[in-house]
Amino acid sequence: MTDEFLPYSLPHIDDDDINAVVEVLKSGWLTTGPKCEEFESKLAEYIGCKYVVAVSSCSAALHLACIGFDIGPGDEVITTPLTFAATINQILHVGAKPIFVDIDINTGLIDIDKIEEKITPKTKALLPVHYAGMSCDLDGLKILAEKYSIRIIEDAAHAIGTQYKGKKVGADSDAACYSFYPIKNMTTIEGGAIATNSETVSNLARKYALHGISKDAWKRYRAEGTWFYEVLHCGFKYNLTDVQAALGLQQLKKLDSMIAIRNSYAEIYYDRLRDLKDLVLPPREKNGVHAYQLFVVRVQEGAKYTRNDFIDKLRSRGIGTTVNFIPVPLHPYYRDTLSLAIDDYPVTNQFYSQCVSLPLYPKMSIADVNRVCDTIFEIMS
Numbered sequence: 001m002t003d004e005f006l007p008y009s010l011p012h013i014d015d016d017d018i019n020a021v022v023e024v025l026k027s028g029w030l031t032t033g034p035k036c037e038e039f040e041s042k043l044a045e046y047i048g049c050k051y052v053v054a055v056s057s058c059s060a061a062l063h064l065a066c067i068g069f070d071i072g073p074g075d076e077v078i079t080t081p082l083t084f085a086a087t088i089n090q091i092l093h094v095g096a097k098p099i100f101v102d103i104d105i106n107t108g109l110i111d112i113d114k115i116e117e118k119i120t121p122k123t124k125a126l127l128p129v130h131y132a133g134m135s136c137d138l139d140g141l142k143i144l145a146e147k148y149s150i151r152i153i154e155d156a157a158h159a160i161g162t163q164y165k166g167k168k169v170g171a172d173s174d175a176a177c178y179s180f181y182p183i184k185n186m187t188t189i190e191g192g193a194i195a196t197n198s199e200t201v202s203n204l205a206r207k208y209a210l211h212g213i214s215k216d217a218w219k220r221y222r223a224e225g226t227w228f229y230e231v232l233h234c235g236f237k238y239n240l241t242d243v244q245a246a247l248g249l250q251q252l253k254k255l256d257s258m259i260a261i262r263n264s265y266a267e268i269y270y271d272r273l274r275d276l277k278d279l280v281l282p283p284r285e286k287n288g289v290h291a292y293q294l295f296v297v298r299v300q301e302g303a304k305y306t307r308n309d310f311i312d313k314l315r316s317r318g319i320g321t322t323v324n325f326i327p328v329p330l331h332p333y334y335r336d337t338l339s340l341a342i343d344d345y346p347v348t349n350q351f352y353s354q355c356v357s358l359p360l361y362p363k364m365s366i367a368d369v370n371r372v373c374d375t376i377f378e379i380m381s
């Protein structure tokens with residue numbers, strides 16, 4: 001057994017990725033251009049949706065989705081307290097109010113049975129997170145959205161490649177927002193995309209992502225373009241570069257095989273950790289394909305070690321883990337400005353106090369996965 005530190009996550013970059021990036025660097029066209037266009041059309045084909053706009057991050061994608069659906073001051077957006085800051089900040093950036101619904105203890109997903117009681121005439125959208133790469137109950141969410149004429153903006157930061165009832169997450173969406181951050185399921189270093197079936201949202205997102213300039217602004221520097229453009233909105237600088245898109249195109253080719261590796265490693269965890277009384281393993285996906293962006297176990301109450309001690313023991317034996325996520329109500333900014341109390345979200349608080357994300361990524365070897373299992377047994381038994 002090696003004593004080398006095993007990080008909780010690492011990106012998977014191969015020579016094809018590197019060559020594709022170098023090719024764009026040598027091409028003379030670095031920022032948004034033909035590679036971005038190609039990346040968008042390949043993503044739309046992969047996801048099975050009408051439109052994709054590639055942008056600089058999932059945070060940007062979520063912001064643009066909120067703008068696309070005209071969400072603003074006076075509006076409420078229903079979301080989960082078990083998420084990253086990026087989800088909440090976009091709701092606040094457009095001036096709307098996030099309303100939190102507690103989670104399901106088994107999945108970590110928003111508890112669909114508790115959403116309806118939080119819907120008011122001000123509710124403009126639901127913003128669920130496909131936590132860990134498992135799809136939310138999209139059919140259930142759609143029934144609610146139709147009943148109350150509200151939109152669904154999906155935080156699919158963990159869910160590129162996730163499938164629900166035979167279709168990719170994003171295929172039938174109002175808007176689904178993906179992250180290509182280095183440790184997500186595929187990477188463009190920094191990057192993201194918004195998948196939508198609304199032409200309006202797609203057009204608005206594209207314009208707002210580049211200063212609010214009339215479309216295809218980048219073509220003005222090329223032979224077929226002209227110098228003329230008009231600013232139609234007060235937009236942002238959220239475009240993806242062609243260098244990043246070239247990396248994304250290569251990563252997308254490998255995405256399904258990388259997700260297959262994640263699934264096969266998850267199976268090893270299920271197999272080997274099944275009988276360990278101190279840990280609760282994540283539920284398996286029954287309705288589709290889990291992308292296993294994360295493999296989150298929960299340390300049972302009354303276990304040999306608390307969650308924090310368990311993390312420390314693993315670290316001292318060379319295994320990196322993390323906690324996804326510190327609940328929104330525990331961060332001082334949200335707690336103070338939105339008057340949130342964690343006691344109002346008891347399930348989230350319980351999940352948070354117990355959860356540990358184990359290493360799971362294609363760059364690990366099977367021996368690494370077994371080493372994590374051996375180490376957990378050593379600590380817990």
Ligand SMILES: *Cc1c(COP(=O)(O)O)cnc(C)c1O
Binds near residue numbers: 056060086087191192
């Ligand atoms: C990573 C992450 C984001 C943000 O993604 P970026 O591409 O870094 O902006 C948003 N939501 C969730 C749930 C995430 O894990």
